[in-house]
Amino acid sequence: xxxxxxxxxxxxxxxxxxxxxxxxxxxxxxDRIIEWDYPDAPPRxxxxxxxxxxxxxxxPRFLGDADAAALLxxxxxxxxxxxxxxxxxxxxxxxxxxxxxxxxxxAITVIGDARWLRTPIGKLHTDRYIPLHPRVEELLQQWLxxxxxxxxxxxxxxxxxxxxxxxxxxxxxxxxxxxxxxIGHVTPHQLRHTLATQAINRGMSLxxxxxxxxxxxxxxxxxxxxxxxRTVADEYFAVTTQIEALYAKTEVSLPAATEGPNMRRxxxxxTRLLGNGHCTRPxxxxxxxxxxxxxxxxxxxxxxxRQRLTNQLDNxxxxxxxxxxxxxxxxxxxxxxxxx
Numbered sequence: 001x002x003x004x005x006x007x008x009x010x011x012x013x014x015x016x017x018x019x020x021x022x023x024x025x026x027x028x029x030x031d032r033i034i035e036w037d038y039p040d041a042p043p044r045x046x047x048x049x050x051x052x053x054x055x056x057x058x059x060p061r062f063l064g065d066a067d068a069a070a071l072l073x074x075x076x077x078x079x080x081x082x083x084x085x086x087x088x089x090x091x092x093x094x095x096x097x098x099x100x101x102x103x104x105x106x107a108i109t110v111i112g113d114a115r116w117l118r119t120p121i122g123k124l125h126t127d128r129y130i131p132l133h134p135r136v137e138e139l140l141q142q143w144l145x146x147x148x149x150x151x152x153x154x155x156x157x158x159x160x161x162x163x164x165x166x167x168x169x170x171x172x173x174x175x176x177x178x179x180x181x182x183i184g185h186v187t188p189h190q191l192r193h194t195l196a197t198q199a200i201n202r203g204m205s206l207x208x209x210x211x212x213x214x215x216x217x218x219x220x221x222x223x224x225x226x227x228x229x230r231t232v233a234d235e236y237f238a239v240t241t242q243i244e245a246l247y248a249k250t251e252v253s254l255p256a257a258t259e260g261p262n263m264r265r266x267x268x269x270x271t272r273l274l275g276n277g278h279c280t281r282p283x284x285x286x287x288x289x290x291x292x293x294x295x296x297x298x299x300x301x302x303x304x305x306r307q308r309l310t311n312q313l314d315n316x317x318x319x320x321x322x323x324x325x326x327x328x329x330x331x332x333x334x335x336x337x338x339x340x
Contacts, residue, residue: 016053016054019053020052020053023047023051023052023053024052026047027045027047030042030045030046030047031045061190061193062190062193062194062196062197063183063186063190063191063194065198067181067183068091068194068198070181070182070183071087071091071177071178071181071183071186071191072087072088072091073181074177074178074180074181075087075088075091075173075177076088077180078173078176078177078180080173081142081143081146082143082158082165082169082173083172083173083176083177084139085139085140085142085143086100086169086170086173086174086188087173087174087177087191088135088136088139089136089139089140090170090174090188090191090192091191091194091195092133092135092136092195093117093130093133093136093195094130094191094192094195094196094212094213095119095130095192096189096192097167097170097171097188097189098167099119099120099214100158100170100188101156101158101164101165101167101170102119102120102156103117103119103120103140103156103157103158104118104120104155104156104157105144105149105155105156105157106155107119107120107140107157108132108137108140109129111129114131114132115132115137116129116130116131116132117129117130117131117132117136117140119214128211128214130212140157143157143158144157147159170188171187171188174186174187174188174191192213195212196209196212196213199212291323291324291327291328294327294328294331295327301331301334301335302335303335306332306335309328309331309332309335310328310332312324312328313325313328313329313332316328
């Protein structure tokens with residue numbers, strides 16, 4: 001019944017988050033009436049944890065280093081001062097859009113020898129101090145100089161004729177910079193994801209990133225660790241060289257003394273005559289049955305074949321084929337110790 005109801009914003013079907021929220025409300029309702037001993041309350045809650053839909057956990061969308069650099073370069077060339085300030089401050093501080101618009105005129109503070117940017121109480125009902133980048137301070141000072149305090153004006157830093165600047169102006173600023181950079185659609189929150197990803201990629205600890213972004217728990221910051229797991233990357237590239245060496249192996253031809261004219265003719269053929277048909281295996285591919293006769297209990301050899309067996313052993317060693325090498329090594333051992 002709940003999943004058949006339309007979702008928000010005109011969607012025909014509700015999202016998993018919406019369905020989970022509705023089921024959560026229903027589960028809470030049953031918890032309350034059971035706790036309050038309603039006469040018609042069920043003996044137990046009919047909504048189980050397993051009924052909750054498993055929500056998708058997509059990785060945050062962020063800009064690559066090249067796109068981020070192009071965005072900042074384009075932002076510096078925007079004609080409107082607010083657009084330039086909005087894009088660069090968001091990209092360099094990781095502020096949420098609401099936090100940026102909520103900055104007060106006295107947000108720049110000095111603590112000890114360092115200058116900090118005090119963010120307003122935002123989404124998680126907390127405020128924090130962010131190290132003030134010189135470029136960010138320069139842009140904010142430009143804005144404050146161009147928009148001095150007027151009698152009766154708000155204490156907000158970003159106002160337009162005495163009124164707070166709406167959030168869509170920030171969206172337009174980022175859209176304008178992204179369009180000028182030619183990198184497609186970009187949202188203000190992507191700049192926050194980009195800064196976090198860049199910081200983790202360059203070795204910043206999760207605790208420091210969490211403090212910078214104002215996360216209430218490390219579980220929120222671990223989302224960015226899923227994007228850039230340096231341990232996985234290091235171990236992957238450590239084995240990549242070995243894998244590439246395996247793929248890059250070239251076919252090693254048998255010595256002339258081992259490969260007679262008939263074998264050379266067969267190697268050039270696309271099919272090989274067998275007892276009841278033909279083998280169509282390409283000559284460049286290995287075959288697990290290549291030494292099938294030599295491993296048979298009825299196989300016998302003699303000193304007359306020692307040189308060829310030795311050549312086969314050398315060839316298996318050169319091609320790094322331990323299975324073939326073991327077979328011919330055992331055959332040569334039998335020749336050395338015939339009583340075994």
